[in-house]
Amino acid sequence: MKNKTEVKLIKNRAIIKFEGKNFLGEIGIDGRIFKALTYARISVGVISQQAIENGISVLVSEADAEKAVNCLINEFEQERKSGKVSLIYSINNVSVIGFVSKDFNKIMSELGRNNIFPLILNQVAAENRVNIVVTSSQDEKAKNIIEAEIFARPKTVHLAIIGHGNVGSTLIDQVLESSEEIRNRKKIDLKIVAVANSKKIALNRSGFSENWNEEILVAERPSKVEELIAFSQQNQLENLIVVDNTASKEFVKNYPVLAENGFDLVSSNKIFNTLPISEYRNFRHILNKKNKKYLYETNVGAGLPLIDTIKLLHLSGENITRIKGVFSGSLSYIFNNFSVRDEKFSTILKEAMEKGFTEPDPREDLSGSDVARKLLILARELDLINEFGDIKIENLVPENLRNLTKDDFISRLSELDVVFDEVKKSQQKSHVLRFTGDLHGDLQKEKGELDVKLISVPVDSALGQLKGSDSIFEIYTESYGENPIVIMGAGAGAKVTARGVFGDILRLSENK
Ligand SMILES: NC(=O)C1=CN([C@@H]2O[C@H](COP(=O)(O)OP(=O)(O)OC[C@H]3O[C@@H](n4cnc5c(N)ncnc54)[C@H](OP(=O)(O)O)[C@@H]3O)[C@@H](O)[C@H]2O)C=CC1
Ligand SMILES: N[C@@H](CC=O)C(=O)O
Secondary structure, eight states, X not given: OOOTTOOEEEEEEEEEEEEESSOTTOTTHHHHHHHHHHHTTOOOOOEEEETTTTEEEEEEEGGGHHHHHHHHHHHTHHHHHHTSEEEEEEEEEEEEEEEEOSOHHHHHHHHHHTTOOOSEEEEEGGGXXXXXXXXXXXXXXXXXXXXXXXXXXXXXXXXXXXXXSHHHHHHHHHHHHHHHHHHHHHOEEEEXXXXXXXXXXXXXXXXXXXXXXHHHHHOOEESOHHHHHHHHHHTTOOSEEEEEOSOOTXXXXXXXXXXXXXXXXXXXXXXXXGSOHHHHHHHHHHHHHHTOOEEOXXXXXXXXXXXXXXXXXXXXXXXXXXXXXXXXXXXXXXXXXXXXXXXXHHHHHHHHHHTTOSOSSTHHHHTSHHHHHHHHHHHHHXXXXXXXXXXXXXXXXXXXXXXXOHHHHHHTTTHHHXXXXXXXXXXXXXXXXXXXXXXXSOTTSSOOEEEEEEEEEETTSTTTTOOTTEEEEEEXXXXXXXXXXXXXXXXXXXXXXXXXXXXHHHHHHHTO
16 A cells, blocks of 8 residues: 655646636636546646636646647637637646645745745645645755655755865865764754865765765866856755855855855855945845845854854844954964964964964965954944944055965065064063954944954953963943953864854754
């Protein structure tokens, strides 16, 4: 005997649409449709009537579509002449999926989140039986989603990892290591189906394994978002998340088109959130319209739970009056060490680079741009409409080194030594250097004041006692008064950042 709860997929169907005015409810119209089709030996499936558009849709085998249209055109010749019947046509390449489910609404919302909107829906409420008609390009995906819901199967989440450098490659390893446990504990099957760098994209429908590095070596497709979108459509992949682990100003331009094409997004890349406010808002509008999500917890404070905390405080109506601290893990490491060790600045900078704390181009850190971005991202979480140009930034890169290529700059790091030796020596006794960010002013207004600068502080002050690559964020609010909420911990590093990105992926997956 057949399993009653089976999800049945019937392919190669066509919808015959019958449109006109004022014939709905008229006795005999649907009877004539059936009779004409039966005489022509065409079997009819799912039927629906649209009261608003005044039409009737029936389902036939795709092979019979043309015959069905012609036979209805003949049958309703008079009505077509009088204008009562306006259009008879077929929509080919559709499939029917039949299933039984008590939680029909949940299934419809899962389908909708994956951009699947049935062309016909036919429900026998008393039996919880449903037939939906979808385009054949989405039929397998729809079936997978319905089956995952009905049989409580692990839901497959398809990941595209863009950028496999420090953070990206660590993330891939973390996902592969934990995927079995997550499947068992959370019923989520994480599959990495795409990995890209700036030149190539490797695609694997079954999901990459530990040897993903070899697959990217032999990959031949260009690193283009169109490749990824076409691949996801051809393979009917559901529950898509693209993860941006680049520092690319180019790649972020793809975010809107990815959201439009059914991807949720996670990024450690901070660039998108610091684009002009019009683009920032427009993207959020697209996300809302498409019911997509964008998470970026690691944009500020790497793995520290900073953005969520700020969001929650702000949403709950708590008045945040100031946020200040050491926002950069790499500059924290550099100045914590340079202030107390008898080493050249360039030696310590190289250490920070080797430990994976700096941006791909360390001038992004030294110029203050990376801290400025973090400050701006936090300001925008508070609904301030500041632009990057509003930020007062102390740039630590000497002018003659600013316009070099990255490689040339790195070959001339020793030129920084004299400059920073001077800065170190010019401090008061028992003082140390710290690179800070400060969001202040009247944060109830449209814009706040944002300052990024190098300061010298007593070694026994809170900032002076900072160690390693720790960041510290002091969040001042109206209720907490002079005592800020303090979030402190590793502010950079591939492992903590990848872990934070992974957290965002899981949060999205659980809500899918
Ligand atoms: N390191 C840290 O502690 C933290 C980092 N972050 C953020 O993480 C991101 C990644 O940093 P990190 O891993 O150190 O950087 P890496 O330089 O190590 O890696 C960058 C990766 O992105 C790829 N890439 C660059 N441009 C493109 C593009 N247009 N399309 C596709 N891929 C591209 C690179 O490929 P290719 O090799 O071909 O250039 C490379 O694989 C940055 O945005 C950084 O700000 C955030 C928080 C903390
Ligand atoms: N380069 C950044 C990395 C994290 O965002 C930093 O040093 O903080």
